[in-house]
Amino acid sequence: MTELTDTTQYRTEGDNSLYAGADGKVVPVVTRAGQEDTNTAQSGDCVRVSGVSIQHTPATKIWFGQVSNTPGYRSLPHHHGEAETGGYVLRGHGRIYYGENYSEYQDMKAGDWVFVPPFMPHVEANMSVTEELVWLTTRTPENIVVNLQDVDDDTLADYRRA
Numbered sequence: 001m002t003e004l005t006d007t008t009q010y011r012t013e014g015d016n017s018l019y020a021g022a023d024g025k026v027v028p029v030v031t032r033a034g035q036e037d038t039n040t041a042q043s044g045d046c047v048r049v050s051g052v053s054i055q056h057t058p059a060t061k062i063w064f065g066q067v068s069n070t071p072g073y074r075s076l077p078h079h080h081g082e083a084e085t086g087g088y089v090l091r092g093h094g095r096i097y098y099g100e101n102y103s104e105y106q107d108m109k110a111g112d113w114v115f116v117p118p119f120m121p122h123v124e125a126n127m128s129v130t131e132e133l134v135w136l137t138t139r140t141p142e143n144i145v146v147n148l149q150d151v152d153d154d155t156l157a158d159y160r161r162a
Contacts, residue, residue, distance in 0.1 A: 019058040029057045040065065040143050046075030046124050054142060063143040069094070069126035069133040072162025077102065077123050077151055081144035085116040085137060092133030097123040097156050105157060108135075121148055129162040 020026050029052075031037075037050040050056070052064040067087070069075070087108075094108045096116070102123050108114055116122060126133035153159055 061141045064138040067137045072129040074125035077148040079121045083139040083144045085139045087114040087135045087137045089135045093127040094133045095125045
């Protein structure tokens with residue numbers, strides 16, 4: 001049996017005309033493979049490619065893209081400002097370092113989901129020196145990346161660069 005959502009807590013009608021194209025029509029926007037926006041905020045060796053963003057769609061409250069780290073590479077320490085961040089690992093073995101001196105961490109593998117709260121400093125690392133780490137990431141309202149002072153690789157438990 002399908003569970004119905006109580007719609008009394010959500011608006012079920014509204015004006016979406018701000019998403020209209022030049023012809024006045026509101027339609028889904030498809031970003032074709034190879035047409036993604038690569039002019040997005042980056043953090044060291046962590047590369048972000050935007051599929052849905054204000055840069056090339058009418059979206060105003062969401063950023064959705066693919067993040068990758070080549071084997072043995074990591075991001076700079078950073079946070080995402082006011083943005084809530086969700087991720088889904090497509091392939092590879094990732095680790096998110098956080099906490100005092102980035103001494104705590106969570107490991108992720110293909111099929112895992114992650115939520116990173118706003119303003120939380122962290123480092124995203126590819127723990128493999130032979131395979132790429134690829135994940136999908138979404139954030140609200142936008143791809144905010146605030147890079148922080150770098151740390152030595154030696155301070156990150158079990159991390160080794162390719």
